[in-house]
Amino acid sequence: MGLPKYPQRYYGDYSLITKGGYAINKAFGFLIISSIIAAAFTGKISTLTADTMSAAAAGVTRVFGLIGILTLWLGVAKIAERSGLLRLFTKVLQPFLSLLFPSIPKGHPAMGSILMNFSANLFGFGSAATPFGLKAMQELQSLNRSENASEAMCTFLAINTSSLTLIPSTIIALRVNAHSANPAEIVGPMIIATLVSTFVAVNADILCRFHSRKRGLN
């Protein structure tokens, strides 16, 4: 199998996207269908039209309230990227990262992309994290060359899906908008919760890795 070219084939295989998107499509359908059927029995069907319309309008208002803070954050993140602060951060994390990815040779470009992806995630800069992450996957695939996920890929995505965000800018924006007395008060608890989920992800990944080595690929 030839390696997909980057970035033209970001979404080279649609079957996986549909598979991943399947659950949300089902959930969306389930919420709406079960609600309307339930409303017919609970006698709330008369207020449902107004509720639905105002919910749609509220969704747009909510997003518009986010624009200012998103704009600010993306601007600040650009400065961090351009000044090399993001790269500096990467250097600090390097030894820790070689521990996590024993199968990646030292100095392989995959490590750099993984580090950039993690750093961007830590800063809550999700839209920068994704390009670095896809680049990292491409470099990991150059070590893998198979249709089965490599161990390093599984570790990389385990950490990614557990979230590494230190600054949840969007959530803070939501709270600012709703006139919170202290919008950032959730940052501390959130960092602890995300550390727990990342810690569990790393350990579950290690367990699965050794288990699958014993039992063969699955």
Add this chain to the structure above:
Amino acid sequence: MVIHWINTVSSWFIPFFLLAVFLHGSYKKIPLYDTFIEGAREGFTLAVRLIPYVVGIYVAVSLFENSGAMDILLYPFRPALTFLGVPEEVIPLMVVRPLSGPAALGITAGLIEKFGPDSYIGRLASVIDGSTDTTLYILAVYFASVGVKNPRYSLPVGLTSDFSGFIAALLICQMVFA
């Protein structure tokens, strides 16, 4: 003591981070304003791209709550949830979080709006939303981008970590905010 420390870190973190970014930027002689504008330009498009997701989920969740469907479905689980101290309002958020980031954000926004950002539920929803990432979406897009068809054990690992993040969020919020 620990709680006080967490609150202090929370309120100092962002101003301090901004200071670090701007100090480092001016030390490296980056054109601060120009660079800021260059990045900030993406803010509007990013927000506008969120609109369909947020509207879709706002409508679905509003229907689910206002029709009484949620009450009916959660009824059998209520004693167990109350026993564990899980407010039933955040259950839909926990279900949606691994499926879709914007959808989860929509639910969080709805809870913050309904109960207030400084209510227990508002704070808990914020922490739950930030405790983990969109497992299914990330796995689908990242693996698809390189043509990997067998994700092996990564889905169960991702879902396990989501679940542990929720438990941690609940416990910490009970300690800090209750």
